[in-house]
Amino acid sequence: MKGKYKFLGILFFVLFVLTSILTFFKLVSLNNFLKNLNIEDSLKFSDDIIFLCFFLIFIFGILIFYFSIKDKKLKLEEIVEKDSFVLEEEKKILEKEEIDYESIVDEILENLKEEKNYIHFIEKLFHNLAKSYKIVQAVFFTKNKESQEFENKVNYAFYSEEGVKNFKIGEGINGQVAKTKKILNIENIPKNYITILSGMGKSSPNNLIIVPIVKENETIGIMEIAAFTKFDKNIEIVLNLISKKIATFL
Structure with missing residues (x-):
């Protein structure tokens, strides 16, 4: 289960980095279009930028949600493991205290x-x-x-x-x-x-x-x-x- 979470974390991180790089190059290339932009190209470029921004926000939100769920899951597993350990120890103590x-x-x-x-x-x-x-x-x-x-x-x-x-x-x-x-x-x-x-x-x-x-x-x-x-x-x-x-x- 922990291996699965680790793989998903890496995947989301890679997507986030790639999207960030792509957005960065789009923004840098903005200067090359500003001089000879017509209305149609401007709208198309704006749509690309808006899409990338929303996609980046979406990926960022997914990452936040994922790591939040993962943290809660790990804490829950830790509590369950701790309770299991405590119950096992109590059982051992009771067995030792059992009177013949x-x-x-x-x-x-x-x-x-x-x-x-x-x-x-x-x-x-x-x-x-x-x-x-x-x-x-x-x-x-x-x-x-x-x-x-x-x-x-x-x-x-x-x-x-x-x-x-x-x-x-x-x-x-x-x-x-x-x-x-x-x-x-x-x-x-x-x-x-x-x-x-x-x-x-x-x-x-x-x-x-x-x-x-x-x-x-x-x-x-x-x-x-x-x-x-x-x-x-x-x-x-x-x-x-x-x-x-x-x-x-x-």
């Missing part, structure tokens, strides 16, 4: 693959999560099939004289999570509000995430984790994948 959640989960569970006892598995899991996501407290519940209550089985950095109260599906915030089977991520909980809301004693972390353990469309466990930092969407995805691993133990 399965690998993250495998890394967290690396030292738990041989663990057969689910209690020990959860205890080690909480320790690993504390290293990875700086959790400060965690509580784990399993559902008693006979009483239909969720009972506290594992605690991490949690100490309370009263202990953790059992609950049934629909009771309290944990019961609601068991009912909906969906992760609940609570941010900016007021100081000491967790004590009332979740039974995590007198600690005051202001971020809480509650993860249901679902097996065959039934909630069979609840994992409750607290931290001073927010749990983002990436952590939610990781915990959801981990919950599926836990379900195989229960």
Whole structure:
């Protein structure tokens, strides 16, 4: 495309130069006709001059139009190429930023693959999560099939004289999570509000995430984790994948 524009530019330039030279010689030869001009020759000569002048103006206008279009075309191509480059770079960045959640989960569970006892598995899991996501407290519940209550089985950095109260599906915030089977991520909980809301004693972390353990469309466990930092969407995805691993133990 650029080669085509270059050829047309050269062609128009040559025509412009030839027309200019021809007009120049016509004007110079005017002196040779002025002495012996009759009316007919004068009119003919004038017509030639007028024609050449208009033709020259026409060619000059074409050149201006052509170079104007060419400049806009080149600028447009430059913008398109730049946008294409930016889009390609953004695509590469997104590909680099794409998170392999399965690998993250495998890394967290690396030292738990041989663990057969689910209690020990959860205890080690909480320790690993504390290293990875700086959790400060965690509580784990399993559902008693006979009483239909969720009972506290594992605690991490949690100490309370009263202990953790059992609950049934629909009771309290944990019961609601068991009912909906969906992760609940609570941010900016007021100081000491967790004590009332979740039974995590007198600690005051202001971020809480509650993860249901679902097996065959039934909630069979609840994992409750607290931290001073927010749990983002990436952590939610990781915990959801981990919950599926836990379900195989229960």
